[in-house]
Amino acid sequence: MRKKIALIGGGNIGGVLAEQAAYRELGDVVIFDVVEGLPQGKALDMAEGAPLVGADSKISGANSYAGIAGADVVIITAGLARKPGMSRDDLLKTNLSIMKQVAEGVRDNAPDAFVIVVSNPLDAMVYTFKEVSGFPKNRVVGMAGILDSARLRSFVAWELDVSVKDVTALVLGGHGDTMVPLVRYCTVAGVPIEQLISAERIDELVERTKGAGGEVVGLLKTGSAFVSPALSAIEMAEAFLRDKKRVFACACLCEGEYGIEGLYVGVPCVMGAGGVERILEVELNADERKLFDASVDHVKELVAQIEI
Ligand code: A3D
DSSP states (O other): OOOEEEEEEHHHHHHHHHHHHHHHSSSSSEOOOTTTTHHHHHHHHHHHHHHHHOOOOEEESSSSSGGGGHHHHEEOOOSOOTTTTTTGGHHHHHHHHHHHHHHHHHHOOOTTTTOOOOOOOSHHHHHHHHHHHOOOGGEEEEHHHHHHHHHHHHHHHHTTOOGGGEEOOEEEBOOOOOTTGGGOEEEEEEEEETSSSSSHHHHHHHHHHTTTTHHHHHHHHSSOOOOHHHHHHHHHHHHHHTTEEEEEEEEEEEESSOOEEEEEEEEEEEEEETTEEEEEEOOOHHHHHHHHHHHHHHHHHHHHHHOO
């Protein structure tokens, strides 16, 4: 039997998620949204395109949580996206009430699902989902570091005119202005970028990475990035469904790791059939630790504003 992938939110990211999940045949896809007709319309359009890519996955839309019953994977993008001039944190109040409803709907209808949260402010939203749903920590994870790392990988590949496949990067901490791109761990086929790019230029690439989401918002003006976030979440879903044991930076619940207690923060983890199977603790030097701690403090301040 095919796996079932439920997408909560059928907006910009939800649409790309549906297309990728179905056309890669990760499983049958259901799009849930509160707007009537939107998930059904998107699903119908994609289903009618499926013969052209030879995909047999079924795609449907729903306005009721009954539609997600028994889902193996749930990816949540419900909520507002940023407009120019807004920070991710500005979305907290509105998206918090949406996330509470979503967590209840998922808990009651897909109690065994592996859940990937994408809605912003990410670290606070994934924390809220975990608190309301009561799901175990290995089955609730936030998508962020994998995208921030992909952005840095792109900038390094463009800089050196090398394949994006050969660049690896690790961006830790909260998903916001305080994120911590770890330059020491960024390599091209194992060669540290510090041997290939000047220190001044690396600083510019790091700054561009931190502002990369805002750069896209500034250009689009009507919303935020949606293709790269969707592809990042699909990588995570695939790692789970195919038990790939991939290593990504994701927002994971830390309980002692990195000296953090009870907070979702971006850290490297192993993702497979067990969901977040374990967190990898990498060594941070004094400068990296300082930036990481500042980022964790920021997440703490945000989470302190949450009333469940
Ligand atoms: P958008 O295209 O506006 O889609 C959001 C969808 O959520 C809309 O179709 C809404 O109708 C729907 N929605 C609203 N309330 C509910 C509800 N209660 N239940 C179900 N659906 C609902 O936004 P988007 O797809 O561009 O972005 C979605 C979210 O992802 C936003 O919060 C963004 O800030 C966030 N985002 C996160 C990242 C990360 O890297 C973490 C990147 C880009 C966007």
